[in-house]
Amino acid sequence: MVSVAEDVAIVAFEQTPSHAHFNDSEPAMIMPCVNSVIEQVGMDRHDIDFTIAGSCDYLSGMPFAFVMNIDAVGAWPPVYESHVEMDGAWALFEGFVRLQSGDIDTVLVSGSGKCSPGSYREGFSLQTDPYVHAPIGLDPRTQAGFQAQALIAAGKATERDFAEVVARSHANAKDNPYAQLSGDLSVDELLAEPYVQQPLRRLDCPPTSDGAAAMIIARADKARELCDNPVWIRAIDHRIDSHHPTLRDLTDSPSVRIAADRVGLHDGPVDIAELTVTYSPEEIILRDALGLNGETSVNPSGGPLTGSPFMAVGLTRVIELARAIRNGDGGRGVAHASSGPALQQNLLCVLEGDG
Amino acid sequence: MPQLHDVDYTLEYPYTRTTGPIIGPFLTGLRDGRILGQRCGDRVLCPPMEFDPDTFATLESDLVEVGPGGEVVNWTWVAEPSAKHPFDRPFGFAFIKLDGADTALVHAVDTGGDPEAMSTGMRVRAQFRDERHGSVADVYFVPEADAADQVIEPGEEPVTITEHLIGLRINEPLYPHRARFAQGLLDGKIIGQRSPVTGKVYVPGRGYDNMSRVLMSESDEVEVSDVGTVVAFTELNPVQYYGQTETEPYVRCSILFDGTDQPVIGIDIRDMTVDEMRVGMRMRCIWRDPEERSVEDIDNRYGNIPETVYARFEPTGEPDIPADELKEHSW
Structure with a gap:
C-alpha cells in the first residue's frame, strides 16, 4: 500500500x-x-496556497479555454496555479501529491466541462491513437460497444445485466438533487428499446451534460482548523491499460486491480463505492475488479448514467462519496474516476470519515 | 432587419505528423493496396507497432504482408454514424484478425446497413478506396462474399508524413449577455456590464466580474459611449496559416470607450496606416446603416466589435489623452 507522508x-x-x-x-x-x-471554510481567496483545475479545450471548442476558466477561480493578484487536461479527479490527484511536500497547507481543486455545444463522440475520438484510430473516428461509445460485446461473448454479462445497472442507477438518482435523469424504469421496457450502439441502448450510455465541481483539500492541522468534519483521503492511485483496445482483455480491468491493491482497498470496510460508470457494462467490470460484494452500496448517487458532465464527473464521484460519509451513510468508501475509452485509465481514491 | 442567430461553427486544426520507420511503411502499404504487419518474436502485430506490447522493447522494422482477408473477433454496430466515421450510413466497427496476423485491427465493416450481417467469427476482406492518401482510412472491410477484386496502382514516394484535419463542430445559442451585447451592436449601441462590487465597467461584459468573482446580469448592464481613446495598436502582416482570410497588412487597435474601465481589443482599422495611429488618440465609431449591420462573427467565445457593424473609426480631432494616464489600460 502507498504510504502517505502528510494526512x-x-x-x-x-x-x-x-x-x-x-x-x-x-x-x-x-x-x-x-x-x-x-x-x-471562511478563508480569504488569497490564503489558498495552490489552485488546480481539470478541463478539456477540445470539449470547450476553444484553444486555451482553460486559461479563460481561471476567471472563475480568482487569479488576480496572481496565484500559484496549474491545470490538467483531464477530469478534475486528476487535478485532485495532483493537489494531493503537492500537499505531500509538506510546505503548503491548502489546495483549491476544480473540474468542469460542457458537452452540450459539441459532439463528445467526435471530440474524444481524438484521444485515441492518431495513426490507426483517430482517422476513422473511433469514438468512446464504439469502444464501450466493443466492451459490452466482449462481456457477452465471454459469458460474464447479458444485456439484461446492463439494463439492471441502468434501472438501479436511475432509481438511486431519485434522491439526488444534482442528477439530470432519474426515475423508476422497468428492465423489460429498457430491453425493448432500440440499440444505438449494439449491444448498447440509449440509456446504457450517458446523457449529454454540462457541469462543474470544486473542492478544497488541506493538510491535517489546517483541515481541523477549517472545518469540524473533515473527510480524509487515505490513499489515491492512478493506473492505465493499453490505448490499443485489441491488446486488452476488455472484460477485465487490470489497472483497477493494481490501483485497488495500491490503495489498500480491502484493508477496511468498503461501505460505499462511487464509480465512474459512463456506460452500464462498466459497472460489472468495476465491481469485479474492485472485488466488491453485497456489503458495498454502489453509486447511491445514481452515478454518471444519470448525469455526466465530462471533466467534472470524476471529481463529482469523490464529492458524492465525501457527502455520503459526512451524512453518516458510511464510514469508509472508494471513489473511482476514469479517463480514455472503455475504462482505459482509472483512478481510485479511498475516503474515510473523521470517526 | 438583421437578426441574432445561434452559434454554429467548426473549429479546425490541421495536424501533420511524421510516421516513423514502421507506421510509415504501413500507411504506404495501404495507399498501395497492401496491409502490412510487424514481426514481434513469433507473432505478427497488425496494426504494426514500434515496440513489443508485452515488454515495451523497441522493434526494428520487420514487416510482412497480412490479409486481405480476416476474421471478426469482436464487433459493435454503429446505428448513428458521427461525422468522423468512415461511412455516413449505419455500419459495423470490428476487431479484425487479418490472415497471418496475431493481433486485431480495429476497422469499419460495410454490410450495406444490415446489422444482421455482423457476427463474431465472420469472414471479411479489405477493400481499398479509389482515393488514397496514405491513411488508415484508405481501407475498409466488407463481408468476404461481397468483396470485389481490385487493381491498385501503387504510388511513388513512401509515406513519411500523415495529415489529419480535425474539426469540432460547436452549436449552441448565444448566452443571454452575449445576445444582449450583439443586439446592442445591431441597434448601434455598445453595452457594457458594471460590477456591483467595484463599479468598474467592462465591455463586452462576460457575465461576471472576474476581479471580484461575482456573476453579473441584465440589471448590471449599461450603454456606454461610442467615443473613446486608442490605448494600443499594431500593424498585422497576415501569415498564411490554415484558415487565414486576410492577405494585406492592416491596423488593429484597442479602444477604451469613455466611462469604461476595460478597452475593447481587436478593432480593425482599414483606412489609416500604422504611421497615422497614436496612443491617446480620440476616436469615434461611425456605424454602418442599420440594415447593413451584421453580428454573424460574434459567438460566445470570440468577437468584440466586428467590422460588420461599423463603417470606420474616425479621429474626433480632440487633443490626445496623455499616454501616462492610460497605462492601466494598455492592452
Missing part, C-alpha cells in the same frame, strides 16, 4: 446540477462552486 482531508466541496444545457460560459458555471467552497 490530507477534504474540507469543502460543491457541485453544479448536471445540466442538459447550461446556457452561459464555463467560467460562469465554475464560479459559484468556487465561491461556495471558499465561503464554507
Whole structure:
C-alpha cells in the first residue's frame, strides 16, 4: 500500500446540477462552486496556497479555454496555479501529491466541462491513437460497444445485466438533487428499446451534460482548523491499460486491480463505492475488479448514467462519496474516476470519515 | 432587419505528423493496396507497432504482408454514424484478425446497413478506396462474399508524413449577455456590464466580474459611449496559416470607450496606416446603416466589435489623452 507522508482531508466541496444545457460560459458555471467552497471554510481567496483545475479545450471548442476558466477561480493578484487536461479527479490527484511536500497547507481543486455545444463522440475520438484510430473516428461509445460485446461473448454479462445497472442507477438518482435523469424504469421496457450502439441502448450510455465541481483539500492541522468534519483521503492511485483496445482483455480491468491493491482497498470496510460508470457494462467490470460484494452500496448517487458532465464527473464521484460519509451513510468508501475509452485509465481514491 | 442567430461553427486544426520507420511503411502499404504487419518474436502485430506490447522493447522494422482477408473477433454496430466515421450510413466497427496476423485491427465493416450481417467469427476482406492518401482510412472491410477484386496502382514516394484535419463542430445559442451585447451592436449601441462590487465597467461584459468573482446580469448592464481613446495598436502582416482570410497588412487597435474601465481589443482599422495611429488618440465609431449591420462573427467565445457593424473609426480631432494616464489600460 502507498504510504502517505502528510494526512490530507477534504474540507469543502460543491457541485453544479448536471445540466442538459447550461446556457452561459464555463467560467460562469465554475464560479459559484468556487465561491461556495471558499465561503464554507471562511478563508480569504488569497490564503489558498495552490489552485488546480481539470478541463478539456477540445470539449470547450476553444484553444486555451482553460486559461479563460481561471476567471472563475480568482487569479488576480496572481496565484500559484496549474491545470490538467483531464477530469478534475486528476487535478485532485495532483493537489494531493503537492500537499505531500509538506510546505503548503491548502489546495483549491476544480473540474468542469460542457458537452452540450459539441459532439463528445467526435471530440474524444481524438484521444485515441492518431495513426490507426483517430482517422476513422473511433469514438468512446464504439469502444464501450466493443466492451459490452466482449462481456457477452465471454459469458460474464447479458444485456439484461446492463439494463439492471441502468434501472438501479436511475432509481438511486431519485434522491439526488444534482442528477439530470432519474426515475423508476422497468428492465423489460429498457430491453425493448432500440440499440444505438449494439449491444448498447440509449440509456446504457450517458446523457449529454454540462457541469462543474470544486473542492478544497488541506493538510491535517489546517483541515481541523477549517472545518469540524473533515473527510480524509487515505490513499489515491492512478493506473492505465493499453490505448490499443485489441491488446486488452476488455472484460477485465487490470489497472483497477493494481490501483485497488495500491490503495489498500480491502484493508477496511468498503461501505460505499462511487464509480465512474459512463456506460452500464462498466459497472460489472468495476465491481469485479474492485472485488466488491453485497456489503458495498454502489453509486447511491445514481452515478454518471444519470448525469455526466465530462471533466467534472470524476471529481463529482469523490464529492458524492465525501457527502455520503459526512451524512453518516458510511464510514469508509472508494471513489473511482476514469479517463480514455472503455475504462482505459482509472483512478481510485479511498475516503474515510473523521470517526 | 438583421437578426441574432445561434452559434454554429467548426473549429479546425490541421495536424501533420511524421510516421516513423514502421507506421510509415504501413500507411504506404495501404495507399498501395497492401496491409502490412510487424514481426514481434513469433507473432505478427497488425496494426504494426514500434515496440513489443508485452515488454515495451523497441522493434526494428520487420514487416510482412497480412490479409486481405480476416476474421471478426469482436464487433459493435454503429446505428448513428458521427461525422468522423468512415461511412455516413449505419455500419459495423470490428476487431479484425487479418490472415497471418496475431493481433486485431480495429476497422469499419460495410454490410450495406444490415446489422444482421455482423457476427463474431465472420469472414471479411479489405477493400481499398479509389482515393488514397496514405491513411488508415484508405481501407475498409466488407463481408468476404461481397468483396470485389481490385487493381491498385501503387504510388511513388513512401509515406513519411500523415495529415489529419480535425474539426469540432460547436452549436449552441448565444448566452443571454452575449445576445444582449450583439443586439446592442445591431441597434448601434455598445453595452457594457458594471460590477456591483467595484463599479468598474467592462465591455463586452462576460457575465461576471472576474476581479471580484461575482456573476453579473441584465440589471448590471449599461450603454456606454461610442467615443473613446486608442490605448494600443499594431500593424498585422497576415501569415498564411490554415484558415487565414486576410492577405494585406492592416491596423488593429484597442479602444477604451469613455466611462469604461476595460478597452475593447481587436478593432480593425482599414483606412489609416500604422504611421497615422497614436496612443491617446480620440476616436469615434461611425456605424454602418442599420440594415447593413451584421453580428454573424460574434459567438460566445470570440468577437468584440466586428467590422460588420461599423463603417470606420474616425479621429474626433480632440487633443490626445496623455499616454501616462492610460497605462492601466494598455492592452
